[in-house]
Amino acid sequence: MAERRYFGTDGVRGTVGNGFFTPDFVLRLGWAVGTVLRREGRGTVVVGKDTRVSGYMLESALEAGLSAAGMDCLLLGPMPTPAVAYLTRTFHARAGVVISASHNPYADNGIKLFSASGEKLPDALEAQIEACLEQPLEMVPPTQIGKARRAVDAGGRYIEFCKRALPDHTDLRGLKIVVDAAHGAAYQVAPAVFRELGASVTAIGVSPDGFNINRDCGTTAPAALQREVLAQGADLGVALDGDADRLLMVDAAGELVDGDEILGLLALARQAAGTLGGGVVGTQMSNFGLERALLDAGIAFDRAQVGDRYVMEQLRARGWLLGGETSGHLICLDRTSTGDGLVTALQVLSVLRAAGRPLAELKRFMTKYPQRLVNVPLVAGFDPDRSRWVQQAIEEARASLDGRGRVLLRKSGTEPLVRVMVESQDAVQVEALSEHIAAQLRAAMAQAN
Incomplete structure (x- = not known):
C-alpha cells in the first residue's frame, strides 16, 4: 500500500491550526469524502464529535x-465514537x-471515518479520498446541495444499545x-447506562468545558478514579x-x-461458557x-500491529471474536463493530455477576512481566x-535478554512520538535497557538534526 499523506492508523489527526489541520482542510476533507461516497449515489453521513472546543468549528467545516x-x-x-459506529448502521x-x-489533549483533533457497516473505512476508500483531496473543489449544482439536520434522541438510542450487552434479566443493583x-x-451517556441498569453511580469527569478533555482524568490519568x-x-x-472507545477499570x-x-x-469467561469463538488477538x-496465561488455558493467542485497525484485520482473518490492546481499546465482535468502552465494561460486569467474585480476584489469572514504555518525541x-x-x-538489548524478554521500538500512528518498550522478568533490567535505547534514540536524532 502506498504511503498515505493524511490518514494514519486511526483516521486523520493533528493539532488544530498547526500544519495542515485547519478548518479549510476539514472542509476540503468533507468534500472529498462526500465526492467519493456520491459515486454510488446520494445518501446521508452521520456526524458525531467529542467535547473539544474546536469541535464546533470543525463540525461546521465538515x-x-x-x-x-x-x-x-x-x-x-x-x-462516543462507538455510538457513531452503531448509529451509522441503525440509521442506514x-x-x-x-x-x-x-485520548489526546484538547488542542488536537481528528476525523475518524466509518463505513455503512460501522467498521473503520477500508484502506482503498481512504486512498480514494486522499487522491480526491488533490483535486480542485467543485461543488454540485445548487439543486443537489446536501441538507443537514440534528438527530433526535441519539443518546437514548445508544444507551439502549449498551444495555442490551448484558444478558437478559441481569442488572447491576447493589453495585x-x-x-x-x-x-x-x-459525559452524559456513560453514567446513564449504569444507573438505568440499577447501579449506584458516582460520576467524575462529566463537566466538559472544551479544554479539559482527558486532563488529569480518564484512561490517560486514572489516579483520580483510583482515589474516588x-x-x-x-x-x-x-x-x-x-471518545469512549477505550476502557480501563479500577478494583x-x-x-x-x-x-x-x-x-x-x-x-x-467466554471459554468456560463456550462462547469464545476461537482465540484472542492482542498486539505487539x-x-x-x-x-x-491464555496459552496455559488452551486459548490461541496472536499478536497484531499496534492499533485497533490491525487487531480488527487479524480478527477478521482468523474468524475470531475477541481482541484488543493494553491501552484498553477492546473489541467484542459479537457485540459491536468497533472498540466500545461502555459495552466492554458491561461484559466485565456480567462476568462478575455470573462468577459472584470481585474484580480483584478475577484479574489474578495472569502474572504481569515488568514492562516499561518510554515515549520519545520524534524529530x-x-x-x-x-x-x-x-x-x-536494540540488538544489544535483545542479546542481554537472551530470549527472556522483548524489545519493541515503533513510531506512534497518532502522535509525533517513538515508543520504546522493554519487557522482562527482571524489573531492574527493564529500566536500564529502556533508558539506554531511549538515550541512543535521542542522541541519534540530535546528531541527524
Missing part, C-alpha cells in the same frame, strides 16, 4: 464540505464521521460504581477516554486493571504474562529503523 459534494448530514452532537447511513482526537468519562463524549473509588468505598471504577482496592487483564478475564505491546524526517546507533542499541 458539514459544509459534505453538503458541497451533495451528501446529507445527520448531526449527533457530542457522542452511507458513512459515519467522528470529530475527535480520542457501587465510579464512572470517569474524561470530560469527553460519554477508595473515597466512595465503591466496588469498582470505570475509566473511559475522550475495590484502588488497583488499576488494564486492557490486557480485561481481555484475559473476558477470554477465560500486549504483556507476555497475558500470552502465557520530523527521522527514521529510527535506518539509524545504526538505534538498531545497535
Whole structure:
C-alpha cells in the first residue's frame, strides 16, 4: 500500500491550526469524502464529535464540505465514537464521521471515518479520498446541495444499545460504581447506562468545558478514579477516554486493571461458557504474562500491529471474536463493530455477576512481566529503523535478554512520538535497557538534526 499523506492508523489527526489541520482542510476533507461516497449515489453521513472546543468549528467545516459534494448530514452532537459506529448502521447511513482526537489533549483533533457497516473505512476508500483531496473543489449544482439536520434522541438510542450487552434479566443493583468519562463524549451517556441498569453511580469527569478533555482524568490519568473509588468505598471504577472507545477499570482496592487483564478475564469467561469463538488477538505491546496465561488455558493467542485497525484485520482473518490492546481499546465482535468502552465494561460486569467474585480476584489469572514504555518525541524526517546507533542499541538489548524478554521500538500512528518498550522478568533490567535505547534514540536524532 502506498504511503498515505493524511490518514494514519486511526483516521486523520493533528493539532488544530498547526500544519495542515485547519478548518479549510476539514472542509476540503468533507468534500472529498462526500465526492467519493456520491459515486454510488446520494445518501446521508452521520456526524458525531467529542467535547473539544474546536469541535464546533470543525463540525461546521465538515458539514459544509459534505453538503458541497451533495451528501446529507445527520448531526449527533457530542457522542462516543462507538455510538457513531452503531448509529451509522441503525440509521442506514452511507458513512459515519467522528470529530475527535480520542485520548489526546484538547488542542488536537481528528476525523475518524466509518463505513455503512460501522467498521473503520477500508484502506482503498481512504486512498480514494486522499487522491480526491488533490483535486480542485467543485461543488454540485445548487439543486443537489446536501441538507443537514440534528438527530433526535441519539443518546437514548445508544444507551439502549449498551444495555442490551448484558444478558437478559441481569442488572447491576447493589453495585457501587465510579464512572470517569474524561470530560469527553460519554459525559452524559456513560453514567446513564449504569444507573438505568440499577447501579449506584458516582460520576467524575462529566463537566466538559472544551479544554479539559482527558486532563488529569480518564484512561490517560486514572489516579483520580483510583482515589474516588477508595473515597466512595465503591466496588469498582470505570475509566473511559475522550471518545469512549477505550476502557480501563479500577478494583475495590484502588488497583488499576488494564486492557490486557480485561481481555484475559473476558477470554477465560467466554471459554468456560463456550462462547469464545476461537482465540484472542492482542498486539505487539500486549504483556507476555497475558500470552502465557491464555496459552496455559488452551486459548490461541496472536499478536497484531499496534492499533485497533490491525487487531480488527487479524480478527477478521482468523474468524475470531475477541481482541484488543493494553491501552484498553477492546473489541467484542459479537457485540459491536468497533472498540466500545461502555459495552466492554458491561461484559466485565456480567462476568462478575455470573462468577459472584470481585474484580480483584478475577484479574489474578495472569502474572504481569515488568514492562516499561518510554515515549520519545520524534524529530520530523527521522527514521529510527535506518539509524545504526538505534538498531545497535536494540540488538544489544535483545542479546542481554537472551530470549527472556522483548524489545519493541515503533513510531506512534497518532502522535509525533517513538515508543520504546522493554519487557522482562527482571524489573531492574527493564529500566536500564529502556533508558539506554531511549538515550541512543535521542542522541541519534540530535546528531541527524
